[in-house]
């Protein structure tokens with residue numbers, strides 16, 4: 694079925710790219726990783742994602758799949774026998790996709806504003822971000838993972854943001870751990886998984902990258 698002709702066009706600090714790396718690692722799929730220079734996009738990227746021209750792009754047997762959550766779902770459906778990420782029950786599946794979308798449209802968006810903005814706008818972003826995490830904490834409840842006993846679609850959607858937390862905290866001069874301890878315990882549990890920890894760049898490199906972005910945006 695699923696042949697081994699798989700390529701991921703990615704950019705190392707991208708939390709969107711990390712989602713795909715984690716899903717591929719969970720499934721044990723060997724793939725070719727191609728790093729993109731986003732200031733000078735490769736002809737392959739422009740050809741494979743002509744609409745958005747963004748990474749990540751997953752290429753399977755020559756067919757491009759774009760948008761990280763769409764890619765994670767595709768990987769899950771194509772390699773369905775190992776480590777299922779989405780539940781098979783239609784209602785549970787719809788719920789997982791709802792929360793994945795929530796992470797995308799809320800936590801990722803408002804999180805970026807913490808390093809992109811200053812003053813009142815940044816204060817609003819910090820508040821909005823913590824509200825998102827609180828809602829996610831409620832959704833997690835007593836479960837070890839959003840997916841239940843094992844890592845699932847929502848875990849894969851959210852965990853990449855964890856390696857950006859130190860940068861957020863430094864830019865916003867606030868503590869995420871203090872206000873959302875359960876999210877942090879959950880994140881540490883995820884980090885014990887090789888599929889997650891090996892998909893992350895070195896924490897110091899990410900931190901420096903976030904600080905660089907802040908400079909570019911605010912100075």
Ligand code: GS8
Nearest residue numbers: 707708709731746747748749760761762
């Ligand atoms: C977002 C991908 C994205 O923003 C997804 O895959 O889920 N909704 C998409 N990719 C960025 C790099 S990471 O911030 C990107 O490729 N940017 C290039 C550009 O905007 O030109």
